[in-house]
Amino acid sequence: MVPFMERAEERKSYTEKSDDELIVLVQRGDRGSFDVLVKRYQRRIYFLALRMARDPDASDDLAQETFVNAYFAIGSFTVGRRFYTWLYRICMNLSINYLNKRKRAVPASQFDDEEDVLEREAGGPDAVDVLISKEKTAKIEAAIESLSPKYKSVLVLRVYEDMSYEEIAGTLGISVGTVMSRLFRARNKMLEALGELEEQDK
Amino acid sequence: MSCDKFEEYISLHVDGKLDPAGERSLREHLAGCPRCRETLAALESVEKTVRSAEAKEPRAGYWDTFSGRVMQRIESEEERRAESGWVKWLPVVRPSAGRRLRFAAGVASIAVAVVVGVLFVARQGERAIPTALQPLERETPVEKGKDVLAEGEKPSDKEKAVAVEKKEVPPPAVKTEAPPAAAKTENAPPPAQTQAVPAPKEATPPSAKNEVLDVAAKTEPAREDKASAPAAEKMAQPRTTSFTTADRLTSVTASDRTQAAGGVARQEVSDRDTMLTVEELRAFIAGWKTQIAASPADSLTNEGYREVATAYCVLAKQTGDGADIEEGARVIRTYLESSRDPATREFLAVRLQELQELRKK
Numbered sequence: 235m236v237p238f239m240e241r242a243e244e245r246k247s248y249t250e251k252s253d254d255e256l257i258v259l260v261q262r263g264d265r266g267s268f269d270v271l272v273k274r275y276q277r278r279i280y281f282l283a284l285r286m287a288r289d290p291d292a293s294d295d296l297a298q299e300t301f302v303n304a305y306f307a308i309g310s311f312t313v314g315r316r317f318y319t320w321l322y323r324i325c326m327n328l329s330i331n332y333l334n335k336r337k338r339a340v341p342a343s344q345f346d347d348e349e350d351v352l353e354r355e356a357g358g359p360d361a362v363d364v365l366i367s368k369e370k371t372a373k374i375e376a377a378i379e380s381l382s383p384k385y386k387s388v389l390v391l392r393v394y395e396d397m398s399y400e401e402i403a404g405t406l407g408i409s410v411g412t413v414m415s416r417l418f419r420a421r422n423k424m425l426e427a428l429g430e431l432e433e434q435d436k
Numbered sequence: 437m438s439c440d441k442f443e444e445y446i447s448l449h450v451d452g453k454l455d456p457a458g459e460r461s462l463r464e465h466l467a468g469c470p471r472c473r474e475t476l477a478a479l480e481s482v483e484k485t486v487r488s489a490e491a492k493e494p495r496a497g498y499w500d501t502f503s504g505r506v507m508q509r510i511e512s513e514e515e516r517r518a519e520s521g522w523v524k525w526l527p528v529v530r531p532s533a534g535r536r537l538r539f540a541a542g543v544a545s546i547a548v549a550v551v552v553g554v555l556f557v558a559r560q561g562e563r564a565i566p567t568a569l570q571p572l573e574r575e576t577p578v579e580k581g582k583d584v585l586a587e588g589e590k591p592s593d594k595e596k597a598v599a600v601e602k603k604e605v606p607p608p609a610v611k612t613e614a615p616p617a618a619a620k621t622e623n624a625p626p627p628a629q630t631q632a633v634p635a636p637k638e639a640t641p642p643s644a645k646n647e648v649l650d651v652a653a654k655t656e657p658a659r660e661d662k663a664s665a666p667a668a669e670k671m672a673q674p675r676t677t678s679f680t681t682a683d684r685l686t687s688v689t690a691s692d693r694t695q696a697a698g699g700v701a702r703q704e705v706s707d708r709d710t711m712l713t714v715e716e717l718r719a720f721i722a723g724w725k726t727q728i729a730a731s732p733a734d735s736l737t738n739e740g741y742r743e744v745a746t747a748y749c750v751l752a753k754q755t756g757d758g759a760d761i762e763e764g765a766r767v768i769r770t771y772l773e774s775s776r777d778p779a780t781r782e783f784l785a786v787r788l789q790e791l792q793e794l795r796k797k
Binding site: 302306 | 443447478483489492506507509510513726730
């Protein structure tokens with residue numbers, strides 16, 4: 235029987251443990267260690283899901299499910315590999331499935347509402363610039379939204395997550411060559427869609 | 437060199453991935469091509485904007501409760517598993533105590549072996565008793581039979597007689613392939629939304645087919661298609677049913693594969709498949725897709741491509757729905773792009789052609 239204080243001490247140092255150390259503990263049945271891992275990666279996973287789904291509720295669900303799936307599959311994780319890449323991959327798969335199933339785009343914006351910005355920036359010298367940039371961001375966002383999940387996923391990982399080609403390949407389970415060609419096509423399609431949106435406004 | 441090629445260079449250049457020679461030739465091209473200069477400027481501006489845009493933070497207090505909710509979900513999932521039938525004998529749901537894990541793995545392997553055995557016996561019976569669901573084969577029955585035999589199966593004389601009499605293809609026996617998890621890429625993540633029980637490395641996992649169907653049955657309709665949830669529940673219940681379903685399709689695919697390899701240009705999907713309901717077929721397709729998406733580099737992927745293609749053909753024939761035909765054709769085309777295996781590509785091409793002919797009708 236481990237004394238209570240000793241256990242508390244142990245728990246306190248959990249946040250200092252590496253991913254691998256925590257994973258080994260989870261694999262041995264220590265659920266508390268998984269909680270530490272969740273806290274460590276919750277933001278990254280939530281925002282990744284948000285970039286893909288563009289819907290806060292769906293992103294919450296996708297992020298939660300990513301961790302639940304990871305927990306039940308952690309027995310198959312080989313210590314030494316990068317945990318977050320593995321998590322990203324689960325999250326991307328869930329997101330792509332979700333997007334494939336979702337019939338039409340959700341209009342909700344992942345970015346700050348225009349009203350918030352106006353409120354914050356009202357009267358400020360940069361108010362007009364902010365509005366222009368806001369409008370541009372919304373259009374870009376719509377252009378990215380119009381991409382198929384296949385292209386959207388590489389673009390999100392490259393542009394928002396700043397992943398290298400190799401990391402993207404690892405996360406999506408495709409070759410680096412495929413990453414290159416998909417990125418090229420995704421960018422082309424995005425610029426085309428953007429052009430069309432700007433054309434509509436004229 | 438055309439602008440198309442340089443657009444690819446531009447994409448690499450933006451990421452700092454273009455080699456020096458490429459950079460040089462891009463520079464030269466840009467000097468004389470206003471269109472590409474515009475593309476580069478637009479791309480740089482767009483990506484700068486995207487990178488600087490801040491994502492909306494969730495409501496206050498969201499992060500404080502996030503992990504607690506995850507842990508709650510995990511707990512209720514464990515309870516759900518513990519309560520549902522034979523799974524309660526598998527303490528693997530709690531990745532604790534190595535000894536219990538190994539014991540669970542042992543129990544799981546025995547369970548799988550029993551199911552496989554029962555199915556094998558059931559299939560032997562199935563062959564001997566023709567039913568309305570197993571109409572006569574329409575095409576080249578003798579050749580088909582030969583091909584299947586070539587796959588290594590040696591049916592008894594009695595079975596041969598039945599097969600000839602019915603002019604039906606005896607399907608290969610339950611596939612005795614290596615446990616798929618062993619063939620999987622290391623650290624391949626679980627299929628999306630999978631509820632798979634985490635197995636220790638030394639465990640003999642249950643059949644992937646079984647698992648895949650399970651995933652499909654349990655998860656496919658769960659998120660969006662709430663209306664069909666009862667049907668999904670029904671499917672999720674008997675694991676053995678799932679196995680049979682997968683196995684039936686597999687058997688057809690296996691014989692088709694041998695046919696494709698033997699140079700038979702085209703064959704119909706066996707009517708045996710009509711034993712599957714539209715719903716089961718959709719779940720089957722979704723399950724494989726999930727599996728493929730989860731680990732595209734997996735050695736099972738090519739098999740998945742073939743299974744999905746076959747299932748789409750059967751589905752399209754059953755529903756006669758243009759949308760199913762289109763979707764099937766689209767999916768097969770993407771698989772044709774992705775697959776590097778010549779036999780699989782050939783197989784997929786045959787399936788695609790089949791769908792295209794259906795579309796004409």
